[in-house]
């Protein structure tokens with residue numbers, strides 16, 4: 001059984017469609033990222049899955065049960081979904097324990113206390129039950145928001161931009177911690193972001209959305225390395241682009257491995273080799289040290305192409321203004 005199955009979903013605001021014929025199937029236990037540019041409909045999709053937004057046409061099934069089908073819309077509280085908002089939305093006047101207990105209806109006092117203990121153990125914050133949200137760090141608040149969302153035992157966890165307010169210094173540690181906690185709980189999770197590094201670090205599967213439709217649903221690595229089309233390649237900043245017929249002019253030696261056929265070729269930055277050459281086709285415009293190596297921008301002297309970027313471990317004698325030749329050690333991806 002799938003955790004979530006969406007088919008041909010259309011959602012409009014004031015007769016303006018925002019999601020068009022959107023279909024998506026999510027497997028149980030996966031952490032899925034809805035990734036796309038601002039305004040593409042990610043939050044609308046998340047809200048529609050939660051039942052906070054109604055759809056015009058299409059069907060949504062959660063764990064085999066239809067929760068929306070155009071004419072019918074199951075209320076949010078009956079969908080067994082947990083929600084973590086962008087700013088966590090913890091109740092500031094309630095203790096951590098009271099925040100976690102908030103959605104626990106139908107349990108007696110002892111059962112509630114037990115559930116709170118279990119949730120605090122899961123997020124490893126047992127000593128913090130009597131603190132108030134303002135007495136916690138950002139990371140601790142996020143873990144309490146997770147504990148509160150998971151306390152009623154939802155089957156699906158929805159998160160709206162959970163990392164957007166977090167300092168980049170601590171973001172990767174928090175993503176790693178939260179991912180481990182979600183995996184330990186076994187819940188299926190969907191989160192929304194426009195930042196691809198969050199999809200890379202946190203998601204098992206990524207749905208790249210544009211203009212209210214899903215362009216590609218795949219692992220983050222495949223979305224980055226094998227983008228389904230030009231729009232996905234550009235949004236993912238997956239590498240350097242050119243028309244296939246330009247490759248012979250750009251690369252030395254004139255490599256026989258270049259894909260035949262017309263179309264747009266994608267060349268990964270780290271598979272390009274750059275060498276100083278008086279007869280080279282490009283000139284170094286900029287050199288950045290990245291920690292792991294160097295990122296060079298090169299401009300073409302003849303071809304009308306945007307600057308390319310090349311990643312390398314060592315730049316040797318190369319400097320800004322050096323004339324360079326480029327070679328490629330793999331077959332370019334044809335888009």
Ligand SMILES: Nc1ncnc2c1ncn2[C@@H]1O[C@H](COP(=O)(O)OP(=O)(O)OP(=O)(O)O)[C@@H](O)[C@H]1O
Nearest residue numbers: 013014018036037038039040041042043044045194
């Ligand atoms: N309540 C609303 N009424 C009318 N239009 C809306 C409403 N909510 C969103 N929209 C419009 O729907 C489109 C999609 O919005 P949505 O918030 O789903 O996008 P998003 O991909 O989550 O964007 P962001 O990354 O900026 O949050 C946008 O053009 C937005 O202006």
